[in-house]
Amino acid sequence: MNSSFRPDSRPSDRSVVQFDNVGLRYGTDREVLSDITVTLEPGRFYFLTGASGAGKTSLLRLLYLAQRPSRGIIRMFGQDLITTPREKLPEYRRRIGVVFQDFRLVSHLSAFENVALPLRLSGLPERDIARPVADILDWVGLSHRSTASPASLSGGEQQRVAIARAVIGRPEILVADEPTGNVDPEMALKLLRLFEALNRLGTTVVVATHDAHLRENLPNPQILHLERGRLTRRNATSSEGSRR
Amino acid sequence: MRSRWDHWERIEGWVQRWRGSDAAQGLIPRTRLAGPIPSVIAVMIALSVMAAAAALSLSNLAHNAQAEISGGVTVQIVEADPTARERQARLALTLLGGVPRMYELRRVPDAELNALLEPWLGKDFATDSTIPVPALIDVRLKGQVTAADLANLRKVLAKKVPAARVDAQSTWLGPVFDAVNSLRWLAMGLIMLIGMTSIAAVWLAARSAMAANRATIEIVYMLGASDHQIARIFQRSAARDAALGAVIGMAVGLGAIAILARQFAALGSGMVQSAWLTGGDWVAIGAIPFIGVAVAFLTARITVLSALRRML
Numbered sequence: 001m002n003s004s005f006r007p008d009s010r011p012s013d014r015s016v017v018q019f020d021n022v023g024l025r026y027g028t029d030r031e032v033l034s035d036i037t038v039t040l041e042p043g044r045f046y047f048l049t050g051a052s053g054a055g056k057t058s059l060l061r062l063l064y065l066a067q068r069p070s071r072g073i074i075r076m077f078g079q080d081l082i083t084t085p086r087e088k089l090p091e092y093r094r095r096i097g098v099v100f101q102d103f104r105l106v107s108h109l110s111a112f113e114n115v116a117l118p119l120r121l122s123g124l125p126e127r128d129i130a131r132p133v134a135d136i137l138d139w140v141g142l143s144h145r146s147t148a149s150p151a152s153l154s155g156g157e158q159q160r161v162a163i164a165r166a167v168i169g170r171p172e173i174l175v176a177d178e179p180t181g182n183v184d185p186e187m188a189l190k191l192l193r194l195f196e197a198l199n200r201l202g203t204t205v206v207v208a209t210h211d212a213h214l215r216e217n218l219p220n221p222q223i224l225h226l227e228r229g230r231l232t233r234r235n236a237t238s239s240e241g242s243r244r
Numbered sequence: 245m246r247s248r249w250d251h252w253e254r255i256e257g258w259v260q261r262w263r264g265s266d267a268a269q270g271l272i273p274r275t276r277l278a279g280p281i282p283s284v285i286a287v288m289i290a291l292s293v294m295a296a297a298a299a300l301s302l303s304n305l306a307h308n309a310q311a312e313i314s315g316g317v318t319v320q321i322v323e324a325d326p327t328a329r330e331r332q333a334r335l336a337l338t339l340l341g342g343v344p345r346m347y348e349l350r351r352v353p354d355a356e357l358n359a360l361l362e363p364w365l366g367k368d369f370a371t372d373s374t375i376p377v378p379a380l381i382d383v384r385l386k387g388q389v390t391a392a393d394l395a396n397l398r399k400v401l402a403k404k405v406p407a408a409r410v411d412a413q414s415t416w417l418g419p420v421f422d423a424v425n426s427l428r429w430l431a432m433g434l435i436m437l438i439g440m441t442s443i444a445a446v447w448l449a450a451r452s453a454m455a456a457n458r459a460t461i462e463i464v465y466m467l468g469a470s471d472h473q474i475a476r477i478f479q480r481s482a483a484r485d486a487a488l489g490a491v492i493g494m495a496v497g498l499g500a501i502a503i504l505a506r507q508f509a510a511l512g513s514g515m516v517q518s519a520w521l522t523g524g525d526w527v528a529i530g531a532i533p534f535i536g537v538a539v540a541f542l543t544a545r546i547t548v549l550s551a552l553r554r555m556l
Contacts, residue, residue: 066466086553087470094468104463121469165467 015039015075016173016204017063022072024058032058033229036072040206042172045199047215048208050226056208057101057177059226063206064098064175065089077172094122097171097203101178103162105150111137111161112146118169136164140194156183163191167198174198176207180214192217281449281482281540285489286496288442289536292435293497293529297504299431300525306424308518309417314388315347316413317397321379323407333379336405340383343400345393348384378409389414442536446486446543450478454551461555471552479545486540490533497532 017040024033033055040046050056061067062074065081074081076092084092097118105114116133137143140160150158159179166174174195180188192214199205206224207214215221225232319336323329333351340349357380365375385393389412401408414421454461461474508516521529 064466090465090468090470090473093466098466100466104459104466106460106463117464118467121464121467121473169468 016042016077018073018075019062020073020075022062022069022074024055024062024067025070031070031229033062033069036231038224038231040173040204042204043199043202044204044222045196045218046204046206046222046224047218048206048224048226049210049215052210054226055229056226058229059231060175060177060206060208063173064096065093094118094169095172097166097169097174099159099162099166099174099176099179101181103150103158105158105161105165107150110147110149111142111153111157114150114161115164115168117165122169132168136168137161140164156187159183159187159191163194167194167203170201171203174203174205176205178209179207180209180211185213188214189217281446281485282489282492284445284449285442285486285536285540286493288438288445289490289493289533290496290500291493292438292532292536293494294500295431295434295438296529296532297497297501297521297525299428299435300521300528301519302424302428302431304522304525305519306421306428310414310421312518313413313417315385317383317385317389317394318411318413318416319381319383319397319401320409320411321381321405321407322409323378324376326376329376329379329407332405332407333381336381336401336408339400339404340381340397343385343397345386346383347386348382350382352380352382439539442539443543446482446540447547450482450544450547451551453478453481454548454555458555461552465552471549474552475545475548478548479541482544483537483541486537487533490536493536494533497529 017038019036019038022033022036023031025031036059048056048059058067062069065076068082072082077095079092081089081092105111106117109117112133115136116129119129119132134143134146137146140163142157142160142164145153145157148157150161153161163176163179166176176195179195180191183191188211195205195207196218209215215223319340321329321333321336323332337349337351340346354377357377361377383397394410394412397410398408401410464474508519
């Protein structure tokens with residue numbers, strides 16, 4: 001019997017992401033992820049937990065299409081991404097917002113330019129960019145810092161710019177790797193509320209975190225727990241707990 | 245049926261896509277990308293322009309000279325006795341006058357012959373009967389002289405003008421044309437080498453720019469940038485740098501051509517004049533900077549696209 005946990009593993013028309021028996025190894029090393037079978041449904045809020053080295057970042061990399069798996073099948077937005085040609089992947093990436101653990105802001109661009117980046121990459125005309133960027137910076141409380149360079153922003157401010165950049169394109173999935181790792185508890189809670197607000201608008205949110213306090217602040221979240229590269233349930237929640 | 249408005253919307257769509265991709269230009273800091281490309285391209289374009297001008301000049305020289313002498317035959321009457329030489333020369337003129345395709349027949353006057361030999365044999369050699377100088381007859385046929393034509397001329401003269409020696413002018417100048425053609429090929433080879441060096445320089449610059457901006461590339465890639473969007477950033481930058489280098493290189497190359505042309509013009513030689521560049525040649529030389537920019541553009545694009553496939 002397969003030991004891996006299979007939350008909602010039944011194929012679902014409503015799923016936004018389906019992993020089927022996915023494995024990942026780097027080079028010839030042992031697998032960092034094994035037998036991952038999971039279905040993520042639209043509009044749900046997932047916490048990805050696990051000890052350091054359990055494979056959280058690797059799983060997130062598969063989710064935001066930075067990596068192809070070594071084996072298994074990944075379906076996203078109804079498409080089999082294993083057989084999808086490389087040239088087609090950018091259009092799927094644009095439907096995914098990513099908050100990196102280390103922010104990854106472009107150092108020579110201002111906060112405004114960083115947030116505008118996904119819109120510009122999607123080919124939106126300049127006249128349609130300024131307004132939403134200003135709105136989203138206001139939403140994360142950084143409208144007064146829009147011209148600041150990343151180097152002149154505090155850790156928390158950089159984090160909020162990264163979040164604003166991740167959500168500016170109204171992604172269908174938001175993937176965040178330790179998004180509150182560099183901010184104080186008060187700011188962490190504030191950021192969680194931002195994710196919640198986005199989730200209420202229908203975005204599927206996946207947050208990798210060690211922060212138990214953060215998880216406790218969200219009623220009935222879906223927990224995806226990784227142990228040594230395998231997915232196990234830690235805190236089972238019923239579908240009634242979904243935040244649709 | 246499409247209305248004019250539909251077409252306008254399509255045009256606006258293209259403009260928007262162009263502007264959208266243009267907006268991504270600021271992703272790579274300008275100072276990091278420029279590097280040595282402008283100066284390398286400037287040197288390459290200057291060398292290419294000079295090499296091309298040399299190749300085209302030599303080509304013109306060879307072409308014009310060959311056209312001039314292609315129908316030419318020289319008949320020498322090699323006879324030590326001046327009386328017999330004179331008699332045979334006159335007879336040869338009569339016999340050659342009846343040859344088919346004869347265009348021009350002229351005996352080179354003794355005065356002209358003496359003037360040609362004077363620099364080597366001295367002023368008084370004409371009066372010194374101990375130095376026999378052959379009589380020369382310049383023959384010009386319509387069209388190119390073939391081996392059959394030469395055989396026919398020899399046959400015509402063989403019986404009655406035994407001292408006649410018949411040679412095609414092109415045979416004499418054959419080694420000179422071979423040398424000119426070798427120089428022309430050398431210049432073309434040089435242009436090819438310069439082109440390959442330019443490609444290598446752009447390839448290295450593009451790769452080094454990519455390595456320097458790897459972090460930014462990874463970020464924009466994860467945000468949904470396509471390979472072509474990323475490549476566009478580098479290819480445009482490479483083209484812009486190459487254009488700057490091309491302008492400088494073209495100016496230097498043209499300056500060098502002007503100086504050389506002035507020096508050769510001072511020689512006042514007819515051979516040099518036949519090597520002047522034509523309007524078509526100037527168009528070809530003028531195309532070199534554009535070709536240089538296009539090569540830099542394409543090299544950067546191909547380099548970046550192939551590197552991205554390996555990198556991400």
